Amino acid sequence: MSDLDALAERFEPHRGHLRAVAYRMLGSANDAEDAVQESWFRLTRSDPAEVRNLGAWLTTVVSRVCLDLLRARAGRREDLVAGHQPDEHPDVSAAGRPEQEAELVDEVGRALLVVLDRLSPPERIAFVLHDMFAVPFDEIAPVLGRSPQTTKKLGSRARLKVRGTPAVGTAELARHRRTVETFLTASRAGDIEAILAVLDPDVVRRADLVAMPPGRPARVQGARVVAEEIAVFGTRSRHAATALVDGDVGIVVAPNGRLQLVLVVEYAGDVITGYELVADPTRLATLELADLPT
CATH class of the missing domain: 1.20.140.160 (PhyR, sigma-like (SL) domain)
Known part of the structure; x- marks a missing residue:
């Protein structure tokens, strides 16, 4: 040898x-x-x-x-x-x-x-x-x-x-995390009824220009419309994970660990009242992102 x-x-x-x-x-x-x-x-x-x-x-x-x-x-x-x-x-x-x-x-x-x-x-x-x-x-x-x-x-x-530094209490953070995890599971399965269960009836989805393809509205409102849009999002949601976004539970979409999109989520109790899709690099850089403990 x-x-x-x-x-x-x-x-x-x-x-x-x-x-x-x-x-x-x-x-x-x-x-x-x-x-x-x-x-x-x-x-x-x-x-x-x-x-x-x-x-x-x-x-x-x-x-x-x-x-x-x-x-x-x-x-x-x-x-x-x-x-x-x-x-x-x-x-x-x-x-x-x-x-x-x-x-x-x-x-x-x-x-x-x-x-x-x-x-x-x-x-x-x-x-x-x-x-x-x-x-x-x-x-x-x-x-x-x-x-x-x-x-x-x-x-x-x-x-x-x-x-990171949570902006909400421990119990509220845990509740929001359960809501978002249910949201993601339902999105991956394309289960509209399960998605609806965690959305406020008047939920609003907003998005910056980079996040939405041409022809798609920057703002939509109403649980059914938003849920149907989310069902289409299912293919992308396999690259999504919960994270601490500006102090509360949000979602990062990161194919192969590379950040592409952030969902800044708003809550009322156990339901989502709104979320914003952020993909513009300048705006992404201003978000405070941290890892949620397992």
Whole structure:
């Protein structure tokens, strides 16, 4: 057996862990695979005899690769904003391995991926490594080039953003969540009667210009009209998940974890009195989104 083959045997048991770390950092199966492959290339260019803990060493390397990719991605977004072009989050990852992408989205959580995507690169690295993989802050600090104290602050700030701050009480939040989950289940099934059960008779659906295709009204009112429209929405609702939107339960639509649409929902007790479809990138950026705990 050659030295390279022996090194590959040592590397392979860590591949799954590295892929899991990279996906949570990057939100793309293709990008995660590229990051794992780069960590392998860097291992082959190193002196394995000097690596005492291969798992920790590889986690550090793949994290640094992900940090570089996140920073490059953030730079591209800034260029788009400067050029007044919307960030459409082109979903190149889904084209390569859609089944794997879907499995990873389900594993991590669609809403969480959306929220993670709003963190700064250092915040995302700190949060993923510490809160999702229990890596101590003093081991994360060298990855970010920060002190352990600063790294801990980055992790705390990211945690606050991920959790958000509810604008309603715990009981009301739970009630709204049950209503929205019933709404989504009925939408996916195209069950108009079940949809009607959670809609106020005078419910209003509003939408910005980006959210609605040409020829569709920006505003419709009445439970039956809205429910019939929602039944058509069923194909898109499979990409939807509950999230904290501006402090209350709303819905994010995020194919492969990439934000496309937000439903800002209004309630009266256990029914929905109205909701707005928001897809304009400028408006999406102003919404406060957080992950609802499972």
